[in-house]
Amino acid sequence: VPQFFLSCPKGLEEMLENEARLVLGEHVKGLKQEDGGIKLNTDTEQFLYLMLSTRIGSRGHMQLGQWPLYDMQELKQLAMEFPVEEHMSVEQTFKINTLFDPLARQEFKNSMLTSQVFKDGIADRFRAKKGVRPSVDLKNPDITFLLRIEGARNAKKVAPYMLTLYCDLSGPPLSNRSYRVSEHVAPLRENVAASLVYKATFEADDTFLFDPFVGTGTILAEAAMYKANAVPSFLNLPVWRKYYAFARQLWFKADKGLNEKVDSWARDQYEKSRTGLLQLPGNFFYGSDIDRSAIGMAQQTMAALGIEKKVHMNVADALKAMPPKSTKGLIICNPPYGERLSTPEEADKLFYDLGEHFKTNFKGHRAFFLSGDPKAYKNIHLKTSCKMPVYNGDIDCRLLGYKLF
Numbered sequence: 001v002p003q004f005f006l007s008c009p010k011g012l013e014e015m016l017e018n019e020a021r022l023v024l025g026e027h028v029k030g031l032k033q034e035d036g037g038i039k040l041n042t043d044t045e046q047f048l049y050l051m052l053s054t055r056i057g058s059r060g061h062m063q064l065g066q067w068p069l070y071d072m073q074e075l076k077q078l079a080m081e082f083p084v085e086e087h088m089s090v091e092q093t094f095k096i097n098t099l100f101d102p103l104a105r106q107e108f109k110n111s112m113l114t115s116q117v118f119k120d121g122i123a124d125r126f127r128a129k130k131g132v133r134p135s136v137d138l139k140n141p142d143i144t145f146l147l148r149i150e151g152a153r154n155a156k157k158v159a160p161y162m163l164t165l166y167c168d169l170s171g172p173p174l175s176n177r178s179y180r181v182s183e184h185v186a187p188l189r190e191n192v193a194a195s196l197v198y199k200a201t202f203e204a205d206d207t208f209l210f211d212p213f214v215g216t217g218t219i220l221a222e223a224a225m226y227k228a229n230a231v232p233s234f235l236n237l238p239v240w241r242k243y244y245a246f247a248r249q250l251w252f253k254a255d256k257g258l259n260e261k262v263d264s265w266a267r268d269q270y271e272k273s274r275t276g277l278l279q280l281p282g283n284f285f286y287g288s289d290i291d292r293s294a295i296g297m298a299q300q301t302m303a304a305l306g307i308e309k310k311v312h313m314n315v316a317d318a319l320k321a322m323p324p325k326s327t328k329g330l331i332i333c334n335p336p337y338g339e340r341l342s343t344p345e346e347a348d349k350l351f352y353d354l355g356e357h358f359k360t361n362f363k364g365h366r367a368f369f370l371s372g373d374p375k376a377y378k379n380i381h382l383k384t385s386c387k388m389p390v391y392n393g394d395i396d397c398r399l400l401g402y403k404l405f
């Protein structure tokens, strides 16, 4: 069984594991959490479905080989010995990315240089075998290889490091759902928004979801897709052959059976997702923002998903906004914070005021915040029901949950 690596924002490894187990059921073997992702064994077909179904994952990779490694010199040798022509043709463009663990970083230091050494090895092999070398394309390559170099940890280690070579199967990050039409100043990663939705969990008697800092509407979009049982790849499915990297790779093109299976899976999921979204209740999703242009962007997001009539939005200051209904509901939001939108002092005050406003006016509901300041909870004078670290890009955030009873 082939081995795969599915990456995710740091902090979400456990959530990704749970999701993978749910999607793959008995098809998954040897699943292990790593820093920033999970490793697992499964059929290639199943892994492709997981990639197209994960709300939390960032990129999917297939393992091509693993070798003990001494140093840079040996890395070049390994690159020349690896039968790369089985994975790409010389007309295809490629790119190498390298990731280290702290131990490997001490030895290899520079990931760009390391990638270059491996790239030279691949190019030399092609030239020796075919007389020509493939081109590197850093922006839009046909094939991206990932080198993971780690300090060898097991007792019987034969070399100080371990090299794992992967090939990227996703292309654009899986978190790109293609519903966000315009770019916001402070974008929230779609998979981080999905983690808020998972963590907050809808209860059967919830009567609304409200995002008072709606921005481009990422949280409402992820929540709607989740509630509708729509796959996060929904909008990419009609163009999956063009969109996902695996569809352009030699092994995939050669497997006609697999091509047909993925094609029929994609059609089926697209239809189910569309139907699910159409059937969403028309009085459940609410959003507001102080900035009128943000509301416009959020409306575009909803329109991309075909649910613009089901999501109610208006311009409002979150510190004055009231719950859309008096019956039990859920608030999930991502208020502005120091690093991107306002000064740290303003962010502190906003979180304090928000805590007070919610304490008084949102009794009976549950609220979840994503905060870009890990200490923001100190400014919210309410008892947390959840305080989970998660990275939005390279910003150390906290997911804070409150029961407002």
Ligand SMILES: C[S@@+](CC[C@H](N)C(=O)[O-])C[C@H]1O[C@@H](n2cnc3c(N)ncnc32)[C@H](O)[C@@H]1O
Pocket: 184, 186, 187, 188, 212, 213, 214, 215, 216, 217, 218, 219, 288, 289, 290, 291, 294, 316, 317, 318, 319, 333, 334, 335, 336, 337
């Ligand atoms: C970090 S962004 C939210 C991003 C959003 N989650 C998305 O998916 O794009 C914060 C948003 O809060 C809005 N905002 C700032 N202060 C506000 C306030 N007092 N009341 C309501 N919205 C506010 C900003 O206009 C901005 O759109």
